[in-house]
Amino acid sequence: SRNKKIESYFTKPGVEVGNIGLSKEDIKTSFLEKLFYSLGRIPVVATPNDLYTSLALAVRDRVFRKYVKSLEQYAEEDARGVAYLSAEYLPGPHLGNNLLNLEIMEETREALAELNLDLEELLKEEVEPGLGNGGLGRLASCYMDSLATLGIPSIAYGIRYEFGIFKQEIKEGWQVESTDKWLHNGNPWEVIRPEISFEVKFGGYTEHTRDENDKLHIEWIPGSEVKGTAYDTPILGYQSNGIILRLWKAEATESFDFAAYNLGDYYRAVEKKMRSENITKVLYPNDENLSGKELRLKQQYFFVCCSLQDIIRLHLLQGRKLESLHEKFTIQLNDTHPSIAVPELMRLLVDVYHMEWDAAWMVTCKTFAYTNHTLLPEALERWPVSLIRNLLPRHLEIIYEINSRFINELRGHNFTGDQISRMSLVDESGEPTIRMAHLATVGSYMINGVSALHSGLLKKQVLKDFAELWPNKFTNVTNGVTHRRFLAVSNPGLSALLSEKIGKDWLTHLDKLKGLESYSEDETFRRKWMEVKLENKRNLATQIKELTGIDINPEMLIDVQVKRIHEYKRQHLKVLHILSLYLRVKKEKDTSIPPTAFVFGGKAAPGYFMAKRIIKLITAVGELINNDPEVNKILKVVFLPNFSVKLAQHVYPGADLSEQISMAGKEASGTGNMKFALNGALTIGTLDGANVEIREEVGEENFFLFGLTTDEVENKKAQGYHPYKIYAENENLKKVMEFLLSDELTRGDTELFKPIYNNLLHQDPYLLMEDYQSYIEQMENVYHVWQDREKWAKMSILNVARMGKFSSDRSIQDYCEKIWKVEAIKV
Ligand code: 8GP
Numbered sequence: 069s070r071n072k073k074i075e076s077y078f079t080k081p082g083v084e085v086g087n088i089g090l091s092k093e094d095i096k097t098s099f100l101e102k103l104f105y106s107l108g109r110i111p112v113v114a115t116p117n118d119l120y121t122s123l124a125l126a127v128r129d130r131v132f133r134k135y136v137k138s139l140e141q142y143a144e145e146d147a148r149g150v151a152y153l154s155a156e157y158l159p160g161p162h163l164g165n166n167l168l169n170l171e172i173m174e175e176t177r178e179a180l181a182e183l184n185l186d187l188e189e190l191l192k193e194e195v196e197p198g199l200g201n202g203g204l205g206r207l208a209s210c211y212m213d214s215l216a217t218l219g220i221p222s223i224a225y226g227i228r229y230e231f232g233i234f235k236q237e238i239k240e241g242w243q244v245e246s247t248d249k250w251l252h253n254g255n256p257w258e259v260i261r262p263e264i265s266f267e268v269k270f271g272g273y274t275e276h277t278r279d280e281n282d283k284l285h286i287e288w289i290p291g292s293e294v295k296g297t298a299y300d301t302p303i304l305g306y307q308s309n310g311i312i313l314r315l316w317k318a319e320a321t322e323s324f325d326f327a328a329y330n331l332g333d334y335y336r337a338v339e340k341k342m343r344s345e346n347i348t349k350v351l352y353p354n355d356e357n358l359s360g361k362e363l364r365l366k367q368q369y370f371f372v373c374c375s376l377q378d379i380i381r382l383h384l385l386q387g388r389k390l391e392s393l394h395e396k397f398t399i400q401l402n403d404t405h406p407s408i409a410v411p412e413l414m415r416l417l418v419d420v421y422h423m424e425w426d427a428a429w430m431v432t433c434k435t436f437a438y439t440n441h442t443l444l445p446e447a448l449e450r451w452p453v454s455l456i457r458n459l460l461p462r463h464l465e466i467i468y469e470i471n472s473r474f475i476n477e478l479r480g481h482n483f484t485g486d487q488i489s490r491m492s493l494v495d496e497s498g499e500p501t502i503r504m505a506h507l508a509t510v511g512s513y514m515i516n517g518v519s520a521l522h523s524g525l526l527k528k529q530v531l532k533d534f535a536e537l538w539p540n541k542f543t544n545v546t547n548g549v550t551h552r553r554f555l556a557v558s559n560p561g562l563s564a565l566l567s568e569k570i571g572k573d574w575l576t577h578l579d580k581l582k583g584l585e586s587y588s589e590d591e592t593f594r595r596k597w598m599e600v601k602l603e604n605k606r607n608l609a610t611q612i613k614e615l616t617g618i619d620i621n622p623e624m625l626i627d628v629q630v631k632r633i634h635e636y637k638r639q640h641l642k643v644l645h646i647l648s649l650y651l652r653v654k655k656e657k658d659t660s661i662p663p664t665a666f667v668f669g670g671k672a673a674p675g676y677f678m679a680k681r682i683i684k685l686i687t688a689v690g691e692l693i694n695n696d697p698e699v700n701k702i703l704k705v706v707f708l709p710n711f712s713v714k715l716a717q718h719v720y721p722g723a724d725l726s727e728q729i730s731m732a733g734k735e736a737s738g739t740g741n742m743k744f745a746l747n748g749a750l751t752i753g754t755l756d757g758a759n760v761e762i763r764e765e766v767g768e769e770n771f772f773l774f775g776l777t778t779d780e781v782e783n784k785k786a787q788g789y790h791p792y793k794i795y796a797e798n799e800n801l802k803k804v805m806e807f808l809l810s811d812e813l814t815r816g817d818t819e820l821f822k823p824i825y826n827n828l829l830h831q832d833p834y835l836l837m838e839d840y841q842s843y844i845e846q847m848e849n850v851y852h853v854w855q856d857r858e859k860w861a862k863m864s865i866l867n868v869a870r871m872g873k874f875s876s877d878r879s880i881q882d883y884c885e886k887i888w889k890v891e892a893i894k895v
Contacts, residue, residue: 090172128257141893150400380416505530521757630716665704731756735759775839
């Protein structure tokens, strides 16, 4: 009856609880109410953070209002839903996005202006949650935006890291890391749910006993326990529903101190508490590389265990049986990081809920689906058997049981011994390890890669034998990005121009951009297009000045490569090109090169030696070029420190050229490539990841292609690759390479770039030497087109017009149709 009463508030037409109106006056009143009554502040003493927090709280009320509405409806319809499990999220700042989605950007701006406040200033105050490393985490957040917008019943689970991805500073040209204290000023977007908390066990041993009927019972006697508590952040869709991002924080269990306190050992009790809380202290900053650390496995199990218990709680709350879990929930594994969920669900069903193994296995493999995000061998997760035995003894038994049944099945299919040992969940070639990608594959009903090329390679390489066994379990879902954040919010100039020409439908149907194509022939439109771009370039130049002190002339060609620093992404190939230009200007007095600003940004994993050297190389080239009056009118080199979603939102709109130059076969998809093109940058790139599909969509004549294809790379490597030979035969490349060791660049420290030099000359695993010449030539072509601004503008318009496919709305629709079989419920 309590519920009925509350519901009646929502169902009575026109009746609202509290002040959640959307008019300027409503927003102003709410804002002041929050300042006075939630924060206890008056305007004269309010700090910028107080003002930002008040606005955020006022907006959050409106977001929650949408969320509770959707919740009501989802519950009523008893709909099938999605649980998204990801160890990483990179939501970016919430405020601007929520204002867009509530359609109150202008009302809010005006409300604040009447109070003599500037919305832009308050937006700057927000510290974003850096709870991810890069592509994978940002993708998860784009998908939340689309899940909410499309009205897909869903919930996303993850870890509430107290310290997110480290803060990057550049000191004397080197990356220096410091902790990211994103919660320092409080977090107005989250709500703690003290009563949604679960216990998570670690260590200990298992006890096997038989009852009077000879039925086996297995009990896990843990060595320690922690508690996970839910922190909810509502994520709003455009003009529509909201969904919840539920992040778990580790705490000590109530009983943590019991024994120790009784013994009067206060310090030991507190130490135990601290150890529990350590689990969610910090995000591992490795992108596409393993840390192999015990704490990382603890994090993975911790959040998976809490999330599965929560899913089961929600399922049972609706009065359903566990046997139907897979009918009501599908659980998406964002890479293998949450793949311990497979044995964990088995443990819950069999040990805790006493289901028979076969029935439990049926439910489990119909519940999970797995997305692979990388083929890099160093990123494929493997955990030592010994580590799992110590930390999760019961799970190891379950994994062995799954494996032995799986191997029996393979024998039944007449697989050879070789194939079986390749496919086994346990790799026994060295120290025994569990192959998490195999575990995820065996435990899932569908497996997908993130671009057409990558999904194909997944079936040819990493999961080849599995694809032969279960061809129908494999599919592709090409990544997408939310154009609402990455175009509507971050590029208001271009958005306004688009809406003026083709209306606002593109906000929910990105393929409507097609309507723009014909305007590429319209001279007046092209002029407006270029004006908008120039304005965005001015904005970017201002950011660059603020962050680095470097002056950029906004008229220059702005050529950008922002992404994690990794050898396979080949930031150093870009550097070789820049050096070739430098030598032309400096030594050959060539003044024909169009003025260009080369902008880099991205973090290197703190333990990744080569990546950190590459940053130093970029900044050293920058020092040399930016301070040389003979060169710096033509060339500028910038390294933007601490690349983040917030900074990215300034970068994409201001770019002319997007660098997507990874070695073919290595970049699973890429999503930055989509964000650039959506903002009118042209792409120079290889046939890698989603570049292939972007080029297909925008037309090959509107894309600057270079480099070997995946097949050519494979053949080259198979034949024996000799980078030194290429170097020796290319005079220009030779000069550029030798310059890496020059005093001019290294200021006498000739060892500085030797590791890069030697690596490229003698190993060159990512074929920079091979692709160098074709890259240089294609860059010449870029310059050639750039001289003809009308043509450039035409190509830019066509790029934007043809980006419809790369909305994350389309990706989520694909997931719904090809994998989840979930339907939208619009509120
Ligand atoms: C990335 C891929 O490298 C990128 O090509 C793709 O667009 C993106 O995932 C989204 O699918 N992979 C990762 O970010 C990754 O594997 N990160 C894990 C270690 C954190």
